Amino acid sequence: MGAECKCNCDQEKKLDALFAQYKGNSNGLIVVMAAIQEVHGYLPKDFLVKTAEELGVPLSDVYGVATFYAAFSLRPRGRHCVNLCLGTACYVKGAPDVQTILEQEMGIKAGNTTEDRRFSLDLVRCLGACGIAPVLTVNGEVYPRMTAEKVNEILAKYE
Amino acid sequence: MATVTLTIDNVKLEVEQGTSILDAAKQIGINIPTLCYMKEINAIGACRICVVEVQGARALQAACVTPVTEGMVVKTNSAAVRASRKMTLELIQSNHPQECNTCLRNNNCELQALSEAMRLTEIRFVRPAQSHSKDDIDNSSPSIVRDPRKCILCRRCVAVCEKVQGVKCISAVNRGFETIVAPPFDQGLNDVNCAMCGQCSLVCPTGAITEVDDTGKVWRALDDPSKHVLVQTAPAVRVAIAEEFGMEPGTVSTGKLVAALRRLGFDSVMDTDFTADLTIIEEGNEFIKRVTEGGVLPMITSCSPGWIKYIEMYYPDLLAHLSTCKSPQQMFGALAKTFYAEKKAIDPASIYSVSIMPCTAKKFEAQRDELTDSGYQDVDVVLTTRELARMLREIGIDWESLPDEDYDAPMGLSTGAAVIFGATGGVMEAAVRTVYEVITKEAMPDINLTPVRGMEGIKEATLKVGDLEVKVAVAHTLGNARKLLDKIRAGEADYHFIEIMCCPGGCIGGGGQPIPTNLDIRLKRIAGTYKADEDLPIRKSHENPAITAIYEEFLGQPLGEKSHKLLHTHYVPRGVYRKPEGLPDKVPSGDHH
Ligand code: SF4
Ligand code: SF4
Ligand code: SF4
Ligand code: FES
Numbered sequence: 001m002g003a004e005c006k007c008n009c010d011q012e013k014k015l016d017a018l019f020a021q022y023k024g025n026s027n028g029l030i031v032v033m034a035a036i037q038e039v040h041g042y043l044p045k046d047f048l049v050k051t052a053e054e055l056g057v058p059l060s061d062v063y064g065v066a067t068f069y070a071a072f073s074l075r076p077r078g079r080h081c082v083n084l085c086l087g088t089a090c091y092v093k094g095a096p097d098v099q100t101i102l103e104q105e106m107g108i109k110a111g112n113t114t115e116d117r118r119f120s121l122d123l124v125r126c127l128g129a130c131g132i133a134p135v136l137t138v139n140g141e142v143y144p145r146m147t148a149e150k151v152n153e154i155l156a157k158y159e
Numbered sequence: 160m161a162t163v164t165l166t167i168d169n170v171k172l173e174v175e176q177g178t179s180i181l182d183a184a185k186q187i188g189i190n191i192p193t194l195c196y197m198k199e200i201n202a203i204g205a206c207r208i209c210v211v212e213v214q215g216a217r218a219l220q221a222a223c224v225t226p227v228t229e230g231m232v233v234k235t236n237s238a239a240v241r242a243s244r245k246m247t248l249e250l251i252q253s254n255h256p257q258e259c260n261t262c263l264r265n266n267n268c269e270l271q272a273l274s275e276a277m278r279l280t281e282i283r284f285v286r287p288a289q290s291h292s293k294d295d296i297d298n299s300s301p302s303i304v305r306d307p308r309k310c311i312l313c314r315r316c317v318a319v320c321e322k323v324q325g326v327k328c329i330s331a332v333n334r335g336f337e338t339i340v341a342p343p344f345d346q347g348l349n350d351v352n353c354a355m356c357g358q359c360s361l362v363c364p365t366g367a368i369t370e371v372d373d374t375g376k377v378w379r380a381l382d383d384p385s386k387h388v389l390v391q392t393a394p395a396v397r398v399a400i401a402e403e404f405g406m407e408p409g410t411v412s413t414g415k416l417v418a419a420l421r422r423l424g425f426d427s428v429m430d431t432d433f434t435a436d437l438t439i440i441e442e443g444n445e446f447i448k449r450v451t452e453g454g455v456l457p458m459i460t461s462c463s464p465g466w467i468k469y470i471e472m473y474y475p476d477l478l479a480h481l482s483t484c485k486s487p488q489q490m491f492g493a494l495a496k497t498f499y500a501e502k503k504a505i506d507p508a509s510i511y512s513v514s515i516m517p518c519t520a521k522k523f524e525a526q527r528d529e530l531t532d533s534g535y536q537d538v539d540v541v542l543t544t545r546e547l548a549r550m551l552r553e554i555g556i557d558w559e560s561l562p563d564e565d566y567d568a569p570m571g572l573s574t575g576a577a578v579i580f581g582a583t584g585g586v587m588e589a590a591v592r593t594v595y596e597v598i599t600k601e602a603m604p605d606i607n608l609t610p611v612r613g614m615e616g617i618k619e620a621t622l623k624v625g626d627l628e629v630k631v632a633v634a635h636t637l638g639n640a641r642k643l644l645d646k647i648r649a650g651e652a653d654y655h656f657i658e659i660m661c662c663p664g665g666c667i668g669g670g671g672q673p674i675p676t677n678l679d680i681r682l683k684r685i686a687g688t689y690k691a692d693e694d695l696p697i698r699k700s701h702e703n704p705a706i707t708a709i710y711e712e713f714l715g716q717p718l719g720e721k722s723h724k725l726l727h728t729h730y731v732p733r734g735v736y737r738k739p740e741g742l743p744d745k746v747p748s749g750d751h752h
Contacts, residue, residue: 045344048343049736049737052736053735053736058321058326058327058328058330059328059343059351059352059735059736060327060328060329060330060332060342060343060351061327061330062343063330063332063343063344064330064331064332064343067332067333067334068332068333068334
């Protein structure tokens with residue numbers, strides 16, 4: 001399990017310390033989950049099982065919390081975060097077509113991460129840039145007036 | 160006792176402080192409708208069907224969670240209340256498949272009944288895309304089906320699973336319209352730490368959690384002339400099935416049950432009670448052996464398959480405490496395809512063995528890999544009390560006019576000790592009746608072991624058996640079982656013998672019993688059980704002549720070689736979410752198959 005992780009050793013130690021601190025104590029649930037999210041960028045299943053075991057909280061509750069709060073993610077994040085705005089203005093100006101192409105090109109549905117972890121695709125609410133709708137952002141960089149045709153060219157910039 | 164005076168619908172009344180508006184209204188004959196509320200188990204004010212108008216309050220209040228206050232003026236029937244309840248119902252129905260005619264809960268559904276009572280005449284906002292589809296139906300478990308389309312998110316199942324059983328393998332997941340009550344990680348119930356007890360199916364107000372319906376398999380077997388279809392009936396079925404036909408809970412209807420099964424066309428109708436008596440002989444002797452030869456104590460009973468799955472998951476380190484006796488259902492199954500087949504000169508391959516059980520976990524038990532000692536799956540299919548009633552309704556059985564008939568030999572004769580297996584404490588009482596007389600060789604002065612009877616969660620008794628002080632304990636529900644197991648783990652349990660039943664009240668309150676099953680009904684079924692015991696001519700397992708006969712003709716002696724092969728079993732350490740390291744594959748690890 002995660003304890004043998006090769007890369008993040010200090011971080012892992014921090015998690016282990018938290019598990020020890022909250023052993024048998026369900027009050028630590030959110031704290032522990034937030035730490036896992038921070039260290040791994042998402043909530044790996046093994047770690048949620050470990051959380052359930054160590055804190056003595058039913059796994060169904062751990063999972064319930066994981067799916068309730070938007071801050072938690074059950075999937076790993078990609079190297080590049082692609083957000084497509086589906087606010088009213090973007091929607092009307094053709095964001096759904098852009099979504100279709102994005103999903104096709106990445107081979108995933110919005111809300112997921114590609115197998116090679118290159119991209120995560122998410123749909124977001126109005127970004128407040130309705131003047132340049134439809135809006136796409138990649139790692140925070142804004143691409144105005146998106147069309148289906150521009151998708152490939154933009155994605156190619158991110159390895 | 161402090162009281163509060165209030166007015167409900169112009170009636171002045173005085174009630175105990177802390178009473179909810181819901182309970183106060185009940186005292187003057189007003190049943191405020193509820194959906195999510197369950198007394199002492201679920202008071203979360205979630206569904207808002209129970210709203211009432213409280214003078215001075217800005218919004219309507221949920222009667223199930225609002226305590227009365229001095230001088231409170233409540234209206235339970237105003238136009239605003241009626242409109243709000245109707246709207247709530249309409250909103251629930253707008254996201255609900257309109258499938259009553261083909262639903263297992265048709266005519267026994269709280270949502271349907273409320274819609275009828277409130278004269279819901281149209282559903283104005285049926286959502287074009289419902290939140291869940293048929294693909295979301297969870298058919299993974301041999302015991303329970305989940306159909307999230309019919310779930311109204313009342314969370315009664317979650318509350319029972321958590322507070323009564325201490326399991327909580329299901330929970331509310333996601334948000335908004337996506338919310339679903341489900342096991343974690345999109346898994347099926349079969350893949351998680353579910354005990355298969357079916358208590359969730361008893362409390363679900365709708366058809367969102369039901370038993371797996373196996374009636375089709377049984378019809379097919381009955382229609383197949385090449386099959387010898389035999390059936391066994393569990394102790395707790397006889398005191399409950401009459402409720403399905405409108406009779407008073409606790410009505411003992413053993414003879415009618417036998418007659419009804421003959422009407423269905425079973426080739427042989429025999430009784431799990433016979434193997435309950437056999438269980439007592441084997442388990443009683445196992446107990447005496449453990450006490451005299453220094454075996455693992457306390458010994459714990461093993462006839463409740465939900466309990467067995469629970470200890471395999473949660474306390475795999477304590478499996479050596481379990482009696483190695485199979486449950487009566489599985490002893491019967493193993494004997495049906497060996498002893499019975501031999502005696503009747505029937506090819507065991509052509510025997511189709513059906514059992515009628517108060518229990519959904521029995522369906523899981525019948526499919527366990529190791530329960531095939533006859534050379535076949537020992538029990539082919541398990542029907543719950545509810546499923547049997549469904550079959551009987553299909554062929555138009557008029558329950559009241561059925562005659563009383565007797566079970567078939569050679570596995571049909573039983574005693575009062577076997578009947579009480581159906582109630583919490585019953586297995587212990589039955590065992591004591593036999594163990595006492597085997598050890599002392601004297602008649603027990605009073606065979607009624609009343610301290611272990613009744614609905615108290617954990618019961619204890621100390622008995623003098625010869626020179627031995629025997630300390631026993633009885634627990635029902637997995638939540639109570641956990642308390643005893645924690646004591647054992649901590650080395651603080653000085654009991655010799657413990658009985659554990661998975662369901663509240665024992666099997667009479669099992670997950671496959673008629674709906675509703677509540678405290679009042681459980682008590683009536685328990686009363687029926689002890690009445691059946693008293694009315695039987697023989698009340699001790701070791702005095703059953705059919706038991707003496709099977710040892711003489713077939714088994715040899717208790718704990719003998721044949722018993723060992725056919726009547727005893729082993730257990731599988733499972734762990735809760737994964738198998739813990741360092742545990743054997745089975746317990747006992749010896750030659751128990
Ligand atoms: S759950 Fe109730 S309301 Fe829903 S389809 Fe079944 S019977 Fe009808
Ligand atoms: S069958 Fe029992 S253990 Fe399984 S979900 Fe239902 S109540 Fe919980
Ligand atoms: S499955 Fe049944 S009991 Fe559970 S939340 Fe849904 S409707 Fe309520
Ligand atoms: S019954 Fe009161 S809120 Fe559901």
